[in-house]
Amino acid sequence: MKKTLNIFLLCTLIIQTVSAQSPEILSIRKQVLQNAGKIMTEYSEFLSLPNVAADPVNLQKNAAFIMKMMDQRGIKNVQLLNAGTANVPPAVYGEVIVPGATQTLIFYAHYDGQPVNPSQWAKGLEPFKPALFTNALQNGGSLISFPANGKFERDWRIYARGSSDDKAGVAAILNAYDALIKSGLKPGSNIKFFFEGEEEEGSTHLNEILDKHKSLLKSDLWIICDGPVHQSGKKQVVFGVRGDTHLDLTVYASKRPLHSGQYGNWAPNPAMMLARLLASMKDENGKVTIKGFYDDVIALSPAERKALLEVPSVDQQMKNELGISAVEIPGTSLSEAINLPSLNINGIQSGNVGKLATNQIPTTATAVIDLRLVLGNDWKRQQQKVIDHIKAQGYYVTDKDPIDEERKDHGKIIKIVPEEGYNAQRTTMDLPIVQKIIAAIKTTTTGQVVLQPTMGGSLPLYLFEKHLNAKTITIPVVNHDNNQHAENENLRIGNFFDGIETMGSLMLLK
Amino acid sequence: MKKTLNIFLLCTLIIQTVSAQSPEILSIRKQVLQNAGKIMTEYSEFLSLPNVAADPVNLQKNAAFIMKMMDQRGIKNVQLLNAGTANVPPAVYGEVIVPGATQTLIFYAHYDGQPVNPSQWAKGLEPFKPALFTNALQNGGSLISFPANGKFERDWRIYARGSSDDKAGVAAILNAYDALIKSGLKPGSNIKFFFEGEEEEGSTHLNEILDKHKSLLKSDLWIICDGPVHQSGKKQVVFGVRGDTHLDLTVYASKRPLHSGQYGNWAPNPAMMLARLLASMKDENGKVTIKGFYDDVIALSPAERKALLEVPSVDQQMKNELGISAVEIPGTSLSEAINLPSLNINGIQSGNVGKLATNQIPTTATAVIDLRLVLGNDWKRQQQKVIDHIKAQGYYVTDKDPIDEERKDHGKIIKIVPEEGYNAQRTTMDLPIVQKIIAAIKTTTTGQVVLQPTMGGSLPLYLFEKHLNAKTITIPVVNHDNNQHAENENLRIGNFFDGIETMGSLMLLK
Structure with missing residues (x-):
């Protein structure tokens, strides 16, 4: 049995050596494959802990689980970092001080996940019952048990909330350190670990945590392990992120629901009012028609523009994969689109x-809209542009349920609840340490390493600049087709294992 | 104890005599008030039986409960009338043949109810746990137990699905017969009872039931007890109903849900597509912009126009009550609006x-739209106008989930599922039997009896004309502010008791 396994490992190593560059990475790979059963069992246990903001008790259990993982790996000074405000999910911290190291890298991931609506998940799947499949559901994957021999195929997927976003980051980082030590290797820098618990809620109290623990969090670079690798499957270094904020919109009509026959065509219909309002925000070519929406944008630098040109085009691949034949702004590439501020409907009801x-006329209609921001946009100013647009459509704007007096005075009433947000961030490409990072990633692959000026997604990276005067760089590991933020979130095993190598290569960096 | 009750009854009778006209109606009223406890206990038991189409087992229990109510009242020939198609909720039939009677009246109500979404009901309320309140929720009503003394106040409300629509019809009819017999009175006509179980599903198999039991269902007039009395609180005779049909619309975007950051502004957003599509169907003045939507309408006759002018205006009252200050088509009265075909969004998600x-871009967006029809509209033609409009907006229309090939060929894809429907119906006002009906209702009130050419709501009354060559007239009993078809459906006790008198007056008619 053991012999068979070793032969398998050998074959895998030979096949995979083609794309691997350094003997250190090969050692890490060997460790990962030998311990795959243990790694995956631990990961599955981690994914079984619900991690949504609405469930603070379980968020605490996640933090405790991570502390245990760190203790088991010999990481020092493990502790929870609390915010000043009470009842905020804590960040989990740990460190490894390396004698003689001249720099400190701090690895970031987050352990909280987006809300779940179990009824939307595929039949048999539950957000917090991790399930292993032979492939993605959309590729005909079927449910299997965890293999007794600890042998996991690269195309297998594990389904659960947080499997990709971003418990994969936590696990890739901690398993990279484990594999590195077990391979007899030594980190090249001091290493710190910082795992946030409030990212999907907008990192509302991250500023407090950073301020409060400033000296503990000193470093030369934050390495952010979040988001997917490039859609081409190539490894990716990301220099910036879009900012993000939301607005909850509720249009009010009759105080009580009405029979659509008795009152249809007379009483206002809030769903139709909201449809008209949302439709007024974009033209038929997908361009946002809100006044000044595309103002304030800081253009890409020549180096960033050059990098953007070298990003492989995946537009046709993604159209095929997603089953779409038209894009929202005709003639705009995905790369161009994520370098624009955006307005997107997350949900409507x-x-x-x-x-x-x-057969009713509903009393209210609600939509959640998501504003992504690029460098130069201010999230509060961007929200205000939307609010001003809504007012210009004749709406009376309130921030709570309207009272009778307001109902009497205004034909069109909307409640707008602006959520917290944050701005975009971009790290310049020409820093020496950034060049070292790119070189380290290159030791793990013979393929192109995609240099992405910004990713489409958002992280509150401006906070690290603002509160710690720190530089950040984002190194994603998970598959792009992971359904993150939605039902049926999943992680491809190959990406997970490659991600451990990626994180390992960075820990070796001197 | 008994004495106190009798004094109360006496007071009530004295107060209420002001608006009552005939000694027979007073006898019926006395019976109802004396038996109020029993009537309400039985009604509460009836309302405890879930009556939604998705629950056929409980629909059968409702039918059995009605049969028991009929047996207990000495009604003859009680039986279930099945459709030709299997598994259709049966109608419940019974009859009372009166020696010497020269005409037959058949009383119709339906025992099935609209679907329920318990999460939308007010806290503490459940659709099938009837609850008694001291007033409407919106008027500050509070929960109370059933009174031990059997004394129910007129402004009290009972909350449950079906409490108004239309178990109230079933119970008003059967309790009217009971009170009439117990008062020593005799029906003036042969009386038949017909309680449908599929009305809220569009009465899809009513044609089969009517055809199959044609001879049993012979009558001079169908009296339809459904819908609310006039918003002014006045009793109402309704000569027609609007037709009704629905379309389920689903717009398709990406096959899997996408991270709104990674793909926002590039991948199409189905919620925005649907908002634009729905917005294209009405202009800012609430007029439907679909080609030919207002064609085919048969104008009101001079008598109907005259009756319409005499309908009390309730527009300002309803605006106050509903907390709205604008109507969908500015300058149009409620009476005018319900004499137009309408397009209304029932739900969007x-x-x-x-x-x-x-933070996602959803895969689909769905809306249910409700088309109300007036005399002259054909429901299939009206549906087709909407479908043609959707095609004219560039949509590829399918009736099932699109396959990859369709996704490749079409940028805008929509699934349209047209539901069954039926046309409007109007009975001419000048029939002699109709005049007798109006006179009978007038024996129960000193107030105006509102003559309404059509109600806004729908019933498949054209089927009675088509399959039985029968005339119909609609006599509603329930309160207008009853939330029928939505959460928190309720019945005002005063309306229930008055409704029993109304039905009794019709049974006395010779």
């Missing part, structure tokens, strides 16, 4: 559809 | 809102 539909 | 909202 009024009355009921499907089997619950009734 | 894409992604999630509120606590379940995530």
